[in-house]
Amino acid sequence: MLYKNIKLLTLFSCMLLLTASCKKFIDINDDPNNLTTAQLSLLLPSTEISMVGNMYQLNSGAATIVQHTIFSSGLSRYQQTGTSFDDSWDGFYTQTFIDIESLIKQGTSQQQWGYVAIAKLEKAYLYSLMVDMWGSVPYNSASMGAENRSPVFEEGAAIYDRLFVLIDEAIADAGKVAGTGLTPASADVIYGGSKDLWIKMANALKLKLFNQVRLVDPAKSAAGIKALLTANLINANSADFTFRFGSSQNPNNRHPWHRSEYQAGKTFYVSQSFSDMLFANDDPRLRYFIYRQHATAGLNNAVNSNGYYGRNPGDGTSVPADQTRRSTFGIYPAGGLYDNAPINNLSPANIFLNNTGATGGLKVVTVTDGTGAGIMPLITNAMVQFMRAEAALTLNTGDNARQRFIDAITANLNSISAYATANGGIPMPATTISGFVAKLTQQYDGAADDAKRLELVMTQKYIATYGNGMEAYNDFRRTGLPQMRELLSPLNSFPMRLYYSQSELSTNSTVIANASQVQTVQQTTPVFWDK
Numbered sequence: 357m358l359y360k361n362i363k364l365l366t367l368f369s370c371m372l373l374l375t376a377s378c379k380k381f382i383d384i385n386d387d388p389n390n391l392t393t394a395q396l397s398l399l400l401p402s403t404e405i406s407m408v409g410n411m412y413q414l415n416s417g418a419a420t421i422v423q424h425t426i427f428s429s430g431l432s433r434y435q436q437t438g439t440s441f442d443d444s445w446d447g448f449y450t451q452t453f454i455d456i457e458s459l460i461k462q463g464t465s466q467q468q469w470g471y472v473a474i475a476k477l478e479k480a481y482l483y484s485l486m487v488d489m490w491g492s493v494p495y496n497s498a499s500m501g502a503e504n505r506s507p508v509f510e511e512g513a514a515i516y517d518r519l520f521v522l523i524d525e526a527i528a529d530a531g532k533v534a535g536t537g538l539t540p541a542s543a544d545v546i547y548g549g550s551k552d553l554w555i556k557m558a559n560a561l562k563l564k565l566f567n568q569v570r571l572v573d574p575a576k577s578a579a580g581i582k583a584l585l586t587a588n589l590i591n592a593n594s595a596d597f598t599f600r601f602g603s604s605q606n607p608n609n610r611h612p613w614h615r616s617e618y619q620a621g622k623t624f625y626v627s628q629s630f631s632d633m634l635f636a637n638d639d640p641r642l643r644y645f646i647y648r649q650h651a652t653a654g655l656n657n658a659v660n661s662n663g664y665y666g667r668n669p670g671d672g673t674s675v676p677a678d679q680t681r682r683s684t685f686g687i688y689p690a691g692g693l694y695d696n697a698p699i700n701n702l703s704p705a706n707i708f709l710n711n712t713g714a715t716g717g718l719k720v721v722t723v724t725d726g727t728g729a730g731i732m733p734l735i736t737n738a739m740v741q742f743m744r745a746e747a748a749l750t751l752n753t754g755d756n757a758r759q760r761f762i763d764a765i766t767a768n769l770n771s772i773s774a775y776a777t778a779n780g781g782i783p784m785p786a787t788t789i790s791g792f793v794a795k796l797t798q799q800y801d802g803a804a805d806d807a808k809r810l811e812l813v814m815t816q817k818y819i820a821t822y823g824n825g826m827e828a829y830n831d832f833r834r835t836g837l838p839q840m841r842e843l844l845s846p847l848n849s850f851p852m853r854l855y856y857s858q859s860e861l862s863t864n865s866t867v868i869a870n871a872s873q874v875q876t877v878q879q880t881t882p883v884f885w886d887k
Contacts, residue, residue: 396463396471397543403455403478404545408599408732410447411826412612414489414854415732416624417441419825421851422818422832423669423840425685426625433670435847438858438875441489445857448482453498456482469529470538470549476526477558480519481734484565487512488830491853491883494864506865513572513884516565527558546599552588557597560590560735567743570751571834571887578751581744585755589740593771596736601691603729610728613690618721618728626666626683628655629841634819635664638795640708640788643695644772644781645822647686649720651697657681662700663718670843680720687781688772689823691730693721694781708792713782727779733824738768742817746835749806749813761800761813765793768820811837833886852886853878 416427417440426432431440456479463471486493494507495515530538530551539549547553566580590596602609616623626646634642646664654661655668657676665682687694696716702709719725733739741764748757769792773784796816803809814837821827831837833852855878861871 396459396466396468397540399455399459399462400471400474400539400543401545403452403459403475404599406447406452406455407478407482408734409612410444410452411732412444414441414444415825416613417825417854418489418829420627422825422828423627423629424822424825424828425627425630426667426669427623429672429675430847432667433672433843433845433847434849434851434879436851436855436879438855438861441854442857442859445490446859448486449494449498449860452482453479469532470551471543473526473529473533473538474544474554476522476529477554477561480522480526481561483515484519484561484568485826487515488568488883488885489826489854490856491878491881505863508866511884516569516884519565520562523558523562527555530555530558546597553595555588556590556595557735559584559587560597560740563589563740563743564735567747568830568834569885570747572885574751577747578753581747581751581753581755585744585753590735590737591740593737593767593774596771597734598736599732599734601728601730601732603691603727605723605728611690611730611732613685614692614726614728614730617684617690618692618723618725620679620722622679622682622684624684626664628664628666628668630822631664631666631683635662635709638703638706638709639819640784640792641688641769641772641819641822642709643686644688644776644784645686646683647693647695647721648683648697648718650681651718652700653678653681653683662702663697668844669841670845672845672847684721687726687776687779689731689733689775690726691728691779692726694776696782708788708795729779731775731823733821736767736771736820738764738771738820739817739827741767742813742820745813746810746817749810757809757813758797758800761809761816762793762797764813764820765796765816768816769793810835814838833882848879851879852882855879 416425417431419425420427420431421434428440430437456475459475460472460479463469463475483493483495491512492509493515495510495518497504497507533551536551537549538544538551538554541548543549547557563581563584566577566584570577601611604610608615613624631642631646634645648663650665651663652659652661653663653665655665657665657678663683665678685692695718696714697718698711698714702711741760744755745757745760745764747753748755748760766789769784769789773789777783796812800809800812803812814831814835817831818828818838855875861867861875867874
């Protein structure tokens with residue numbers, strides 16, 4: 357497993373890291389005890405690339421659980437196995453965390469504090485994500501390699517406490533760097549080395565963690581969030597903590613959803629519940645999120661529908677011969693095609709999802725369609741505004757929940773529009789953006805109480821986080837929102853945590869004796885912040 361993941365990550369990094377040769381990447385760790393400053397400039401982007409590259413299985417699986425898409429029939433029916441998320445788990449521990457620890461150690465010894473600050477923030481973000489997904493995970497002894505092949509699993513609450521400290525350490529390390537850049541721009545594929553943007557990310561990450569623990573420690577959560585409202589937070593789309601894929605086919609550095617689906621053989625189905633939600637609510641994002649390959653295809657391979665042909669969550673029936681008819685990922689976030697063809701069966705009352713100017717046609721997608729230069733939205737301006745709205749409604753933080761709700765939706769629509777404009781799509785008209793925001797604001801103002809307002813906030817956040825199923829999975833477990841479609845044929849209860857990698861359970865001596873029990877408990881045991 358170690359060999360498999362390092363081989364895959366080396367290939368993936370060579371595809372994405374266009375500023376350095378594959379030979380140089382492979383040579384990074386020739387002598388991990390004597391890295392030079394130049395090698396740090398290669399090691400940092402490799403950590404960023406491997407972090408996101410290893411998220412593919414995790415993100416796609418979590419997105420299936422929350423009905424954003426359907427990556428796996430088993431997960432769509434809440435059935436997990438020891439291989440459901442093993443590539444992500446093994447990749448994080450055999451590659452990403454090892455390189456992050458090397459970056460921290462060598463950067464500290466060389467007093468390259470910008471690299472250290474970024475590495476600590478990567479570590480804090482990724483470990484918080486792993487706690488959110490799996491609950492208890494190896495932490496202190498997890499990145500020692502051959503020195504400790506059986507690291508102890510630690511409780512998520514204790515890890516969270518250490519992560520708050522780690523984020524503050526990273527901010528302090530960044531403060532040791534003179535000027536505006538933590539690293540050369542070419543060394544940081546996320547923020548181009550910008551100190552200001554990494555500080556914004558650090559504060560946004562703290563906000564996310566404080567918001568995550570609000571059910572189990574409301575006083576700590578409220579105090580932490582109140583203190584951050586005047587901090588240097590992500591407050592513009594230009595500050596989004598987002599990974600941007602490339603558009604090259606050789607080497608292929610495109611968004612993994614594009615690589616998977618823009619070819620003859622396909623893995624995913626569109627989640628019928630998600631496309632139906634957007635269709636029924638006159639949501640203009642539908643044309644950006646989903647591309648129809650056929651104008652009249654429909655559920656169960658129907659031939660007289662509107663082209664939004666996906667699969668219902670929990671559908672356990674066999675897959676028909678439909679790969680040229682099923683809908684697929686659109687222009688956002690996977691870098692596919694924008695759907696500008698007329699849509700059948702639109703309601704006459706529709707204002708924002710309509711056929712005005714829809715003069716395009718549809719086609720069966722191929723590898724040459726779209727740019728593939730998609731994005732992975734990790735922590736965005738829209739997410740930050742939604743978190744602030746949630747906290748204001750539930751913790752009395754003194755923030756303006758209504759304004760944050762408005763800002764969040766506006767940020768998401770503007771981000772999608774700007775991305776589409778830059779990648780061969782059609783921008784969302786300004787009148788559509790302002791009108792759709794006004795429509796949702798009217799619903800917010802008409803809500804009976806804060807519970808109904810929170811439902812609106814979380815439903816819109818669920819839609820806006822499309823592309824990051826991990827955050828939607830977190831939100832649903834914490835709030836039970838939005839209401840999702842009941843599964844057609846579930847095989848298990850809703851998974852409260854994810855299954856561990858089977859290779860971990862079969863080789864880690866601290867859990868081998870109870871491996872089967874440990875795995876079973878994952879399905880029904882909430883993470884520490886889920887009360």
